[in-house]
Amino acid sequence: MTDAISSILSQIRAHELRTQGSLGPASAAGDARPSNAIGTAQPAAPSFQQTLSNAIDGVSKAQNDAGALQQAFEVGDPRADLARVMVAMQHSQVAFKAAVEVRNRLVQAYQEVMNMPI
Numbered sequence: 001m002t003d004a005i006s007s008i009l010s011q012i013r014a015h016e017l018r019t020q021g022s023l024g025p026a027s028a029a030g031d032a033r034p035s036n037a038i039g040t041a042q043p044a045a046p047s048f049q050q051t052l053s054n055a056i057d058g059v060s061k062a063q064n065d066a067g068a069l070q071q072a073f074e075v076g077d078p079r080a081d082l083a084r085v086m087v088a089m090q091h092s093q094v095a096f097k098a099a100v101e102v103r104n105r106l107v108q109a110y111q112e113v114m115n116m117p118i
Contacts, residue, residue: 055102069084
């Protein structure tokens, strides 16, 4: 389980690095990307708040989809087979556990910052 959480966290970090684009510190360290000579504005990288909000929305969507699929199976919908229901439920459970772990690490980081001597 720890490996799965570490994998998800590394995916989040990789996504953040990709979204930073040429606006991040990589360009200051000699990134070989061509500059924007035409003068068109580059899209801004999403903020941490937006990234976290999108992740929470994704978890909520996964849970809602799993619930709807479970309800369709209970009603007897032939398109909702047991395997799909179980996979959707496990997917939503893993997503929720990952979100809780991220929240726990954020709270821990906040507490460490608040306990720092000035």
